[in-house]
Amino acid sequence: MLTKVEVDYHIEVLVDHAIATNLTMKELTAQVSRRYVETLLDFEGRNQVHAARKMGVHRNTLGRMLKVLHIKSRNPRGKRSQIVRAKQEQLSA
Numbered sequence: 383m384l385t386k387v388e389v390d391y392h393i394e395v396l397v398d399h400a401i402a403t404n405l406t407m408k409e410l411t412a413q414v415s416r417r418y419v420e421t422l423l424d425f426e427g428r429n430q431v432h433a434a435r436k437m438g439v440h441r442n443t444l445g446r447m448l449k450v451l452h453i454k455s456r457n458p459r460g461k462r463s464q465i466v467r468a469k470q471e472q473l474s475a
Contacts (some may be wrong), residue, residue: 396410396414419444420453
């Protein structure tokens with residue numbers, strides 16, 4: 383897990399890069415939101431109810447987010463990706 387200071391540092395680097403590359407706030411927000419939602423859904427086995435709870439939103443709100451961000455609600459085979467499984471194993475170790 384990252385400390386608050388480490389998270390703040392990474393956010394600062396991200397913002398600096400966005401400014402240097404003329405990325406709009408809307409584009410940056412969309413990219414971060416999409417990455418967050420996709421990763422959380424994968425981590426939760428594509429279970430929208432569990433992902434919505436972790437996000438602190440209602441499942442219907444998450445459903446609308448998926449449409450706006452053009453994220454498919456299910457994996458082709460309904461399985462977690464190997465990357466997410468590896469992350470979970472690291473967290474439990």
